[in-house]
Amino acid sequence: MNIKMGVAKAGIKPSGDYDILVLKFPPSVYSLVLTQNSLAAAPVIYDRMISQTTDRISAIVVNSGNANAATGEEGLKNAEKMAQIVEELLDIDEPALVFSTGVIGVQLPMEKVEKGIKEACNSLTDLDLKTASRAISTTDSFEKYYQTEGEIDGKSFKVWGIAKGAGMIHPNMATMLAYIFTDVQIDKHLLDRVMKVVVERSFNSIDVDGCESTNDSFLIVATGEGKLKITEENKTPFAKKVLEVATNLAKMIVKDGEGATKLIQINVFNAKDREEAKKVGEAIALSNLFKTAMFGNDPNWGRILSAVGQLHLDIDFSRVKLYIGDFLIYSGEPVSFDREGAVRYLKENDEVNIYLYLERGDADWTYYTCDLTYKYVEINAEYTT
Amino acid sequence: MNIKMGVAKAGIKPSGDYDILVLKFPPSVYSLVLTQNSLAAAPVIYDRMISQTTDRISAIVVNSGNANAATGEEGLKNAEKMAQIVEELLDIDEPALVFSTGVIGVQLPMEKVEKGIKEACNSLTDLDLKTASRAISTTDSFEKYYQTEGEIDGKSFKVWGIAKGAGMIHPNMATMLAYIFTDVQIDKHLLDRVMKVVVERSFNSIDVDGCESTNDSFLIVATGEGKLKITEENKTPFAKKVLEVATNLAKMIVKDGEGATKLIQINVFNAKDREEAKKVGEAIALSNLFKTAMFGNDPNWGRILSAVGQLHLDIDFSRVKLYIGDFLIYSGEPVSFDREGAVRYLKENDEVNIYLYLERGDADWTYYTCDLTYKYVEINAEYTT
Known part of the structure; x- marks a missing residue:
C-alpha cells in the first residue's frame, strides 16, 4: 500500500524513544470510533469535529508521552496546530487526524512537538508496521501489529494494523489507539457498517481493568488503491479479514495488560x-x-x-x-x-x-x-x- | 428489647467458633431485602417465599461456614428444615427466617446443623450484640454491631444492629448479612418505605470489589414493644436513626474489606x-x-x-x-x-x-x-x- 511513514524522537516521552508518528496516504475513505468518556481529550474533540465535515483524509499524526487531555482551550488549539503543520508540510488537500497518548493534565511541549513533526514529515519512508507501533506506544512492553491478505472474486486485498495500549504508569490511564489500513475500494457508508461490527467484536470486547480512557481511538482507512471493490454482496468476507486484524491487535493489548500473566x-x-x-x-x-x-x-x-x-x-x-x-x-x-x-x-x-x-x-x-x-x-x- | 439469643459451635466453621445463631422475639413486623443475584442461595429463595405469605415473624436462624448456595432441591429442603426445627423447638406460631453464609456449592452438614440449632434453642439468653455478630461472621476480622436510641414526641425508642461481611477466603464470595431491631410500633407498609430509603443510602452504597453475593440479606424487625408509634408524620426522625445504625454497620463492612487499609x-x-x-x-x-x-x-x-x-x-x-x-x-x-x-x-x-x-x-x-x-x-x- 502507498502509505508513507515519518517518525521522530521529539523528547516528549521520558524514555527518549520515538514519540511522533506521521502517516501519509492518498485521499482515503475512513471510519473512526472515538472514546465516549465525557472527559474526552483535545485530539478526540478535534477529530470528532473534522470527521463531521469530511469523509476523506490524507494523513494522521500521533504523539506519545502526553495525552493532551484535561488541557482546555489551549489543548484544543495545540491539537489543531498539529494537524495544520502536517497538512502544510505534506502539502495535502484533505485533512489530517490527530491522536495523543500519555500523561493527562499537562500541556503539550509544543516546541518539541513541532520540531518532531517537521523531522517526521521530512523523512518519509515506506510504512514499517513495527516502527510505527513503537512510535505510538507508551508503557507497552512489546510492539503490536498484524497484517493479512485475502482474495474475493479473484481479486486480492490487504489489511494492515497497528495498535498500542494497556500500559500506563505516569499518571493516569491506559489509552488504546488502533489503526487499520486496507487497499480496497469502499464507500464511507459501507465502511462505517463494517467498522460497527468489527469494533464490537474486538476492541469493545476487551477488558484490562474496566477503565475507559479519555483518548481511546480506532481508525480504519481504505486507500482504494487495490482492485477489489467492496459491495453489499461481498462485504462479509472482507469484514472477517478486518476483524481478524482487529481481534489479534485487541488480544495483544490484553496480553500486555498491566501485570497480566495470562x-x-x-x-x-x-x-x-x-x-x-x-x-x-x-x-x-x-x-x-x-x-x-x-x-x-x-x-x-x-x-x-x-x-x-x-x-x-x-x-x-x-x-x-x-x-x-x-x-x-x-x-x-x-x-x-x-x-x-x-x-x-x-x-x-x-x-x-x-x-x-x-x-x-x-x-x-x-x-x-x-x-x-x-x-x-x-x-x-x-x-x- | 425482648430478644432472646441462642448460639452454638456446631462444627460447620473450620475455626470451631460459634456458627449457629438463633434469635427469638415477639411476633414482629419486618422488612427484608434480599440479593438480586439470580444465582440466589437456598435460604434466600426460602425467605422470599415466606415473606410473600406472612408479614410477621418470630425468629431467625443463621448458620455461618456454609452458604447453602448452588445446592439445588436438596439445599432448599435443608433451608426449610432449619426453619421448621426452630419453629418447633421455640414453639412459635409465626415463621422463622433462615440465613446462611460461607462456602458455596457444598450441601449443609445437616446432622451438625440440627444438633447446633437444638443446642442454641435450648440455651436462650438475652441478646448480646457482640456474641451474635461473632456467630454469624466468617472471615470477618472484627465484630460488627451498633446501637443507638432516640426520642420522638417524648417517647424513647431503641435501634440495635449486627452485621457481617466483606471477608471471604474459601472459596467464593463475601456475603453481607445485616439485622436491625427496633422496639417501635409500625405497620409493614411504612417499615418497607423506611427500609427502601435506608438500604439505598447504606448497604446499597458500599463497595469492596463490585461483586454481589448469592446470599446478601438485610432484615429490619420492629417488635412493637415500645411506646412510640411511627406514623407518616414522625417517620423521618425514626428513619434517620435506623440509617445511623445501618450506615455504621455498612462502614464497618467496608473497613473490614479484604486487604483494605482505608x-x-x-x-x-x-x-x-x-x-x-x-x-x-x-x-x-x-x-x-x-x-x-x-x-x-x-x-x-x-x-x-x-x-x-x-x-x-x-x-x-x-x-x-x-x-x-x-x-x-x-x-x-x-x-x-x-x-x-x-x-x-x-x-x-x-x-x-x-x-x-x-x-x-x-x-x-x-x-x-x-x-x-x-x-x-x-x-x-x-x-x-
Missing part, C-alpha cells in the same frame, strides 16, 4: 441474543474475584456463575454448563472434576479459555480479559506521580 | 438528582485505578474524573471541583496544590474523604469503598480451593 478468552454460547452474550462475557471479565482466581490458577466456578447472577437475568442455572479448557466444572449443579488437571491447565497456559453454555438461544460472543495480579496493584499504586 | 468516603454534591449522585459515587468506588491510587496514597485527580467521564453523562468538567480532604486538587482545570500535604492526608488516615462538586443541581450522595491492595490479590488468588 490472556483469558471467555466464550459465551447459547445466549438469547448477542447483547446478552456480550453482557455475560463482560460481567465475568470485569469481576475482580474472577480475575484474582485466574491469577491463582483456581478453577472457581462459583465466582464465574455469581458474576453472571449479578446481571439479574432470568437465567436457569440448572441448565448452565461451564468448562475451563476441556474440564467440565459445572453442569446444572456442582460436578466432581479433575481439579488438579484444571489447575495445571490454568497454570501452564498463558492463553486460557472459559466456555459457558447458557442454553437459552443461539447467540454467542467472545470477551477477552486478563488476570488481576500483585503486579497490577504495584504498577498502579506504587509507580505514580 | 475506608474511603466519596461525597458527591450538586448532582442533577440522587440517582446521578449515587451513580457518580459508585463509578469512582468501582474503579480499580482509583482504588489502587488510594492504596498508593496518590492524589490522582485524573483517575477520579476519568471514572466519572466513563458514565457518558453530559457533565461540564470545566465547572467541576474536586477535593481530597481539605485539598482542592481540580477546579475546572488542573490546579497546583500542596501535593505532599495531600499525600500525607491519605497516608495518615484510615478514613479519608473525597468531595466532588458537579455544579448541576442540588442532589448529594455518599458512597463508601476501600482501597485495592496486594493483600486483596493475595486473599483472593492464593487462599483458594
Whole structure:
C-alpha cells in the first residue's frame, strides 16, 4: 500500500524513544470510533469535529508521552496546530487526524512537538508496521501489529494494523489507539457498517481493568488503491479479514495488560441474543474475584456463575454448563472434576479459555480479559506521580 | 428489647467458633431485602417465599461456614428444615427466617446443623450484640454491631444492629448479612418505605470489589414493644436513626474489606438528582485505578474524573471541583496544590474523604469503598480451593 511513514524522537516521552508518528496516504475513505468518556481529550474533540465535515483524509499524526487531555482551550488549539503543520508540510488537500497518548493534565511541549513533526514529515519512508507501533506506544512492553491478505472474486486485498495500549504508569490511564489500513475500494457508508461490527467484536470486547480512557481511538482507512471493490454482496468476507486484524491487535493489548500473566478468552454460547452474550462475557471479565482466581490458577466456578447472577437475568442455572479448557466444572449443579488437571491447565497456559453454555438461544460472543495480579496493584499504586 | 439469643459451635466453621445463631422475639413486623443475584442461595429463595405469605415473624436462624448456595432441591429442603426445627423447638406460631453464609456449592452438614440449632434453642439468653455478630461472621476480622436510641414526641425508642461481611477466603464470595431491631410500633407498609430509603443510602452504597453475593440479606424487625408509634408524620426522625445504625454497620463492612487499609468516603454534591449522585459515587468506588491510587496514597485527580467521564453523562468538567480532604486538587482545570500535604492526608488516615462538586443541581450522595491492595490479590488468588 502507498502509505508513507515519518517518525521522530521529539523528547516528549521520558524514555527518549520515538514519540511522533506521521502517516501519509492518498485521499482515503475512513471510519473512526472515538472514546465516549465525557472527559474526552483535545485530539478526540478535534477529530470528532473534522470527521463531521469530511469523509476523506490524507494523513494522521500521533504523539506519545502526553495525552493532551484535561488541557482546555489551549489543548484544543495545540491539537489543531498539529494537524495544520502536517497538512502544510505534506502539502495535502484533505485533512489530517490527530491522536495523543500519555500523561493527562499537562500541556503539550509544543516546541518539541513541532520540531518532531517537521523531522517526521521530512523523512518519509515506506510504512514499517513495527516502527510505527513503537512510535505510538507508551508503557507497552512489546510492539503490536498484524497484517493479512485475502482474495474475493479473484481479486486480492490487504489489511494492515497497528495498535498500542494497556500500559500506563505516569499518571493516569491506559489509552488504546488502533489503526487499520486496507487497499480496497469502499464507500464511507459501507465502511462505517463494517467498522460497527468489527469494533464490537474486538476492541469493545476487551477488558484490562474496566477503565475507559479519555483518548481511546480506532481508525480504519481504505486507500482504494487495490482492485477489489467492496459491495453489499461481498462485504462479509472482507469484514472477517478486518476483524481478524482487529481481534489479534485487541488480544495483544490484553496480553500486555498491566501485570497480566495470562490472556483469558471467555466464550459465551447459547445466549438469547448477542447483547446478552456480550453482557455475560463482560460481567465475568470485569469481576475482580474472577480475575484474582485466574491469577491463582483456581478453577472457581462459583465466582464465574455469581458474576453472571449479578446481571439479574432470568437465567436457569440448572441448565448452565461451564468448562475451563476441556474440564467440565459445572453442569446444572456442582460436578466432581479433575481439579488438579484444571489447575495445571490454568497454570501452564498463558492463553486460557472459559466456555459457558447458557442454553437459552443461539447467540454467542467472545470477551477477552486478563488476570488481576500483585503486579497490577504495584504498577498502579506504587509507580505514580 | 425482648430478644432472646441462642448460639452454638456446631462444627460447620473450620475455626470451631460459634456458627449457629438463633434469635427469638415477639411476633414482629419486618422488612427484608434480599440479593438480586439470580444465582440466589437456598435460604434466600426460602425467605422470599415466606415473606410473600406472612408479614410477621418470630425468629431467625443463621448458620455461618456454609452458604447453602448452588445446592439445588436438596439445599432448599435443608433451608426449610432449619426453619421448621426452630419453629418447633421455640414453639412459635409465626415463621422463622433462615440465613446462611460461607462456602458455596457444598450441601449443609445437616446432622451438625440440627444438633447446633437444638443446642442454641435450648440455651436462650438475652441478646448480646457482640456474641451474635461473632456467630454469624466468617472471615470477618472484627465484630460488627451498633446501637443507638432516640426520642420522638417524648417517647424513647431503641435501634440495635449486627452485621457481617466483606471477608471471604474459601472459596467464593463475601456475603453481607445485616439485622436491625427496633422496639417501635409500625405497620409493614411504612417499615418497607423506611427500609427502601435506608438500604439505598447504606448497604446499597458500599463497595469492596463490585461483586454481589448469592446470599446478601438485610432484615429490619420492629417488635412493637415500645411506646412510640411511627406514623407518616414522625417517620423521618425514626428513619434517620435506623440509617445511623445501618450506615455504621455498612462502614464497618467496608473497613473490614479484604486487604483494605482505608475506608474511603466519596461525597458527591450538586448532582442533577440522587440517582446521578449515587451513580457518580459508585463509578469512582468501582474503579480499580482509583482504588489502587488510594492504596498508593496518590492524589490522582485524573483517575477520579476519568471514572466519572466513563458514565457518558453530559457533565461540564470545566465547572467541576474536586477535593481530597481539605485539598482542592481540580477546579475546572488542573490546579497546583500542596501535593505532599495531600499525600500525607491519605497516608495518615484510615478514613479519608473525597468531595466532588458537579455544579448541576442540588442532589448529594455518599458512597463508601476501600482501597485495592496486594493483600486483596493475595486473599483472593492464593487462599483458594
